[in-house]
Amino acid sequence: MQVSVEAALRRGNLLLKSVPIGLFLLCLLATILLGSLKVIPAWSMAVGLPAGMVVAWLWWSVAVTRWRIWSFTHVRNINELMDLAVNDKLIWAESSWFGRTEIRTRAQREMLQQLAFRMEVDDEVRDDPAIPDRTCIPYSTVYHVVLLIMWLPLLGFGTYMVRGTDAPPWSAFLVIAVGAWLTFDAARKLRDRSPRITISREGITLARKGAFAWGDLWDEQVITIGSGKSSRTVLKFHDASSGVQEVDIDDLKTSKTGLRHALKIHRYRWTLDQPAVGGQVPRS
Template identity: 30%
Template sequence: MREQMTVDKAIKRGHLVVNVPVFVLLFGTPCLGMYLLSQKQIPNWGIAISFLFGFLLAWLYWSYGITKWRIWAFENVRNVHELKKKAIQQGLIWKDNSWFNKTEIKTDSDKRKWTELEKKFEKKDVFKEDRSVSPQSVIHYSKIKNTYEFIIMFLCLIGGIYLLVKSDSYIFGTLLTLTGGYFGFKELKQVLDNNPQITIDSKGIETVNTEFKSWTEIKNEEVIMEGSGKHTEFYFIYDYKNGFEKLKIDDYDISPKKLENLIRTYRIRNNKNYR
């Protein structure tokens, strides 16, 4: 086992070799059915068959392909805990107790390999300090992102008012006005908010909601993803004595990946100081 593959590269390969073919089979088969129907090669009921056939083909491929990817990925990645978490979050694999796991196609050889690979979970993930990270990081709302979203909501508000005044689209106009007004006000507040949302260094973490906590008080700190597709949201979470922090970070001036890097780096630096 070379274990030279990064988690992100393994996940990208998983999407490429598993999810992309699944998508092609799931939607490509009905498209082929519609084309054949247009050419009068199949009867009308053939469309329903093509949808069913596409679903079965996609599921069959996933059941086989995910097993092969899982074995390859966990053989070549060192941090298997992080890999498993991200693979579940990004819809590559299911949680351990999911019924869908029972539909995976595994040969006896695959089962033996996976049994050996499960031993890797007995070891903790290993992370390196990023020396380019400054002694302290202060995270704010993103001015650019929130300004852009405010403009979109403001245009919705104007459009809604226009519909109410100039047309008979009262229902749609009212919905558009209320949506634009509510979310536009929310985005404007974030644009004007200059307060630090997260302050983090080698001593600990302070957020807009929670007073300063030292690393000795903090545990289970991580960035998690909830939802899927257009409804995906990222959160920064951690536990501390008698409490729990959960901050939605999508509107902050930092990406989830960079925040993960900060958390790990400052935790490593703290551990070095107290050895």
């Protein structure tokens, strides 16, 4: 049964991210619990951190090969999948030393060698009627409502500092100023329903940056930069005249998967409008 690239990525995120994180936390919490109950020596609790890391890495090293084989036998666009898997940090790039930590049996190595020809097959793109002629992406309502709920108490706390505490006036006014700005910014974006990103068969239009035609663009990516609380998800592409363009999408009404799909379909529609080269026409 053939599955989509998106479904394969979801499976990869479960096997190669969620499970290792769960195993790491389980090892860490187990040693802390057993140490607090004096089942193991107290110093053994310090072993939980490195033990969890080793167990999580071993799981990834074994599971990643199984996921690769499953993907090669179930996914049509294997080149797209492997590129996105590297971007999403499910697997390491071919040039990375860490890729050598994948654990493979002899049978698995032989199977991957037999399936290697799949990387030579061009990816296939088909139009998706569910994607409209223009994909307009505004600010996310839910995201900014949550921000308002977070920042309004900060504004109230600053007011309380002025009247109900002995805190220095400058510190209270600083809290009020920060709270007021954050609240105003969230409210402004909540009311702004204009599209921040518009994608069509003509190209990509970014608010305050203008339009970029498909013919001048290459290497469109939706990637997560950084890790943990400092991570952010961005739309990134190269433009022939203005260079690299990058826009955060964390506060927009879209998802990494949805935006990637929209970019692929709209660019494909643009290729259909281009003159045939060498008597060939794009596949539909």
